Amino acid sequence: MYKVLICDDEPDIVAALKIYLSGEGYQLLTAANGREALELVEREEVHLILMDVMMPLLDGITATARLREKSNVPIILLTAKSEDSDKVLGLNIGADDYITKPFNPVEVLARVRSQLRRYTNLGGMTKPPSSLVCGGIEMDDESKSVTLDGEPVSLTPIEYSILRLFLQNPGKVYASKQIYELVWNEPARGGEGAVAVHIRHLREKIEIDPSAPRYIKVIWGQGYKLEKERRL
Numbered sequence: 001m002y003k004v005l006i007c008d009d010e011p012d013i014v015a016a017l018k019i020y021l022s023g024e025g026y027q028l029l030t031a032a033n034g035r036e037a038l039e040l041v042e043r044e045e046v047h048l049i050l051m052d053v054m055m056p057l058l059d060g061i062t063a064t065a066r067l068r069e070k071s072n073v074p075i076i077l078l079t080a081k082s083e084d085s086d087k088v089l090g091l092n093i094g095a096d097d098y099i100t101k102p103f104n105p106v107e108v109l110a111r112v113r114s115q116l117r118r119y120t121n122l123g124g125m126t127k128p129p130s131s132l133v134c135g136g137i138e139m140d141d142e143s144k145s146v147t148l149d150g151e152p153v154s155l156t157p158i159e160y161s162i163l164r165l166f167l168q169n170p171g172k173v174y175a176s177k178q179i180y181e182l183v184w185n186e187p188a189r190g191g192e193g194a195v196a197v198h199i200r201h202l203r204e205k206i207e208i209d210p211s212a213p214r215y216i217k218v219i220w221g222q223g224y225k226l227e228k229e230r231r232l
Helices: 011-022 034-043 060-068 084-092 105-121 157-168 176-184 192-206
Strands: 003-007 027-031 048-052 075-079 097-100 131-134 137-140 145-148 151-153 216-219 223-226
Touching: 003 011, 003 034, 011 027, 011 105, 027 034, 034 048, 034 060, 048 060, 048 105, 060 075, 060 084, 075 084, 075 105, 084 097, 084 192, 097 105, 105 157, 131 157, 137 157, 145 192, 157 176, 157 192, 157 223, 176 192, 176 223, 192 216
Parallel strands: 003 027, 003 048, 048 075, 075 097
Antiparallel strands: 131 137, 137 145, 145 151, 216 223
16 A cells, blocks of 8 residues: 655645545555654655645755655655746756646546556566666666666656666657656646756766766757767
């Protein structure tokens, strides 16, 4: 049974999310601020966090940054329409997705299912070879681990899925829309901007110089590709 942590300081929001999610059989935990969320994650095995951005004591952005120092658990930010800058900042520091208030129950369930599926499976219906290698990057899809020049790299589920897509298809150019639909498993509908944010974050972890990447290249006007086998 998956444990989902709902972190929001508004009781009505928490109650609504509990109604949406309870029918899916998830075990639900709640926190009223980021500090409580961090304490719960220390005590409990949590599989996904719904994290409000604006909260007292410790806000959702700061809490997400601290969680990312030691955990790759999927984090979906809960934001108001006016918090666009917080959405981008949240994705930059490691959040996997965001949902805008007021919530659509169908969207909430779809995004939670998608993130849990990616977190637990990190793969599709067909199972490729366990080891995927390109230059100094090596991914073991059995253990869900990634190393760069022999050193372990900690990736979020979204970053892992994007890198896995590239490693399985080196040299192939993917438009942002294609990446979104293949990784998020849903129509893009304007979500392509999130792809650029996650790829930028991924580059910071696997590139010596993210401004001059040797692995993930931009093909202007077309999309992104993983440079084929290339060693230093």
